[in-house]
Amino acid sequence: MTGRWGDIATYAALALVALFFLGPLAWLVSLALRTPAEVYQGAAAFIPAHPTGANFVQILSDAAFGQYLWNGVKLSVGGASVATLCAAPAAWAFARLDFAGRAGLLWAILAVQMISPLVILIPLYRYFDALGLLDSHAAVIAVYGAIGIPLTVWLLSAAFARIPRELEEAARLDGHSRLETLVLITLPLAAPALAAAFVLNVVMNWGQFLVPFVLLGSEKSWPISVAIYRFAGSTSASTTQLLAAACLIALLPAIAVFLALQKLLTRALTGGALKG
């Protein structure tokens, strides 16, 4: 299967793939642009006769929805900061220092990632309850941070290891201390990986549902993911167009950030995952 027929077959297969991946999103967009009456018209109104932005306006002008979005941003960025700040020094140590039990410890940290957050949430719920921290954003940020640390250590230690030691040794020969070398040479070279790890954490945290669902009781502290689930449970057929619009608003930031930084992120991911 070579040449032009092969190309045609490739495109035909990829068209099916595109249909599968684009279909649900296209349907969501279609519903979000409809008037309540058009929602009942099924596929005939796939391209609505009178597309309307009213659903988006209604969702975005809802003060509670703005609060959910802001909570989502706050928790995602806070958790990503905790994860990156804790993981970066650890990753550097794994990449550059020789110490007993290094390999074992790195594996242990990776193994942590295999444990579902559900397992730890059961005791954590009790602790936070006893400490009066249920409904506290700080508690959720700490848990997000912990969930993000293993993958971040993994990605960053691979990134630090890729930096040529010669560059650091040259700086040392020039009379710089280790700390100066780290700040002047290593960190700038690792900056793209640090940024990628941070952004990846933000995107993953944006999608977190279970942790805030369990730990945040009151409506005003929910992030967007929890709010969407509650909203979906309370909608009827007559408000589906609003649910579709809310859903799109919830997922667009994550998709936009991800696509904008796609190269950076996939390089960081595959560079870490496919070493060797």
Add this chain to the structure above:
Amino acid sequence: MSRAADPSRAGPWLWLGPALLVLGAIYLWPLLDAVRLAFTDATLLRAPTRVSLDAFAAVLSDPALPGILRVTGIFTAASVILLQALGLGIALLVHRGDRRGLPGMAALRALVLAAWVVPGIANGVIWQIVFSEAPFGGLNAVLAVVGLGPVAWLSDPALAMLSAIIANIWQGTAFSMILYYAALKGLDPALQEAAKVDGASALDRFALVTLPQLKGTILAGSVLVTIQTLGTFDSILALTGGGPGQATEVLSLYTYNTVFRGFDLSRGAVLALLLAALSLAAAALYALILRERR
């Protein structure tokens, strides 16, 4: 250069400290506590009063457990196999497109990746709208155009499982795709050329040259995807809520329901440990595979 300012002198523990402290407090300690709770009679509303094996006995004799494990097994196995096959297929197609200089390959990769970053809960809500049997259900609306349906995607037990698997594949394929795409990029094209010169057909080249080189990636990817799938919770919760009946209630959802709806902390802890044990078994397999490859 002062010794105090020399980070390597401080030993590794200063560097590892923050990460280990956070992981210890938020992962390790609660994990040990979950083990402890499993051996008690605690509920969500009452602290443990005595040590017992009752919770283990209750879980093992739970008439619902075999069904839950069967559902978990089917959901996980079908998801992993289909998602890996689709991911490999897309990677091969895009890789071929790249080599032939066909336009649009980057856009297709981006589209698949976009589904990956959709929050799990939104994934469930989106597919619930698509599978809905109401007039706004996307799939039934399309089927109606060609005179078929409506199909009970979410209210028929067998179809609900299929629907949950499809929704999971939609989101999870991207991970496999990137893994295989990167692996294909790393293969030595000289081997392909050599096989071509020897007159091997495209199918032979795939089966005899490409596939054996990808074996390690396929094994490692399968294990990682298995672990991810075992932990799947939010998309199923939003899509079917585990229903109809318990037709799509996987172990993670059942654990959640036991603790936070049934308030049975000790039984939930046992189930959570079962979940962790399954994941760790898969992880151990992964470590073994990596060692084998080296």
